[in-house]
Amino acid sequence: MELNTDGIIGQSTTLASVFRMLGKVAPTDSTVLVTGESGTGKELLVRALHANSKRAAKPFVPINCGAIPKELLESELFGHEKGAFTHAIRSRSGRFELADGGTVFLDEIGEMDLALQVKILRVLQEKEIERVGGNGVKKIDVRIVAATNRDLENEVAAGNFREDLYYRLNVIPLHLPPLRERGGDVLLLARNFLERFCGKKNRPLLKFSPLVEKILTAYDWPGNVRELENVMERLSILADGDTVQPDDMPPKILRRLGDIGAPADETADTPEASTPDEFTRVVAAPAQDRTETRARPPAGEFVWPVLADLERAGMDLKTFLDAAESRLMDEALARSGNVKNLAAEFLGIKRTTLIEKLRKRNML
């Protein structure tokens, strides 16, 4: 059977191996446990699993175990008989019964409490359920697929998850790698999402500037595909012109690329530590701080240093140029997350030139 991965975008080798597993496991009735960080596409994958199974024409019934109060989860899953509890005014079937012949997706199974875990184990082993307040079991025919962004092995070790259920669920593990481990997929996904959002808004397709492509690739995407999707939607609304520039990117992303450059930040203190404070305050301070010492320049206009700046800072030309260069290299390294290629790109110089300069200053 041809595997239909409609809607799941990606060509990375990591994702290709997930697809390969999916192709093998989908047509079977095996229990599958999908793991992966938040936003990696676990739900999308589980839906594809169902769509490629022989149960495709039968119901797909998802239930988010983390979103339903635990007192209600049992009756949601197993149903209840009239009078089983105060508000049980009539009998009701649960999701396992509703899914008959199809697939039940237990999302965020790591959130389920231990008492209910035993009952899930019984469904898996005996293929039968009992309604809350009921006095008999009923055979059911469902495939169970579960997902979690927790490390269930750790949860087992911590006593929060039953070991027997873990092994029973984990017959076929499918792990979705985080976006930062999918290489070129970031740009592929970004272009796809941007195209979709621009299309929806009837605006001409936006392109990424080369620097934005570098930023998209260098950022670590803690919120994975969902975060990327949201950023593309934002760009489709806020970006001017026909090309996305670094300035259009969310400040959080630009800042984070700066933050993770910790080693570069440390070295920042060495070469300039001896430079007078006056230099920092007057010459190299961010533009908005300079208004203290001189009239604010017209918006967007760069303020060239003047001789008075050098005199005030007690510097000669060479010291000044050296310090300016070091500071810019520091900033570029910080913004690139210490990725030399990218830092060189930010500075508009060759990587080898950057490394040479850093070496001279003991900044490597």
Ligand SMILES: Nc1ncnc2c1ncn2[C@@H]1O[C@H](COP(=O)(O)OP(=O)(O)OP(=O)(O)O)[C@@H](O)[C@H]1O
């Ligand atoms: N490979 C992909 N191609 C296209 N869209 C994707 C891909 N992976 C995820 N998405 C989209 O990203 C969003 C998040 O995916 P999904 O809800 O499946 O993630 P999740 O792993 O279940 O997240 P959570 O753990 O937060 O529940 C969805 O809008 C989904 O359509």
Ligand SMILES: [Mg+2]
């Ligand atoms: Mg999900």
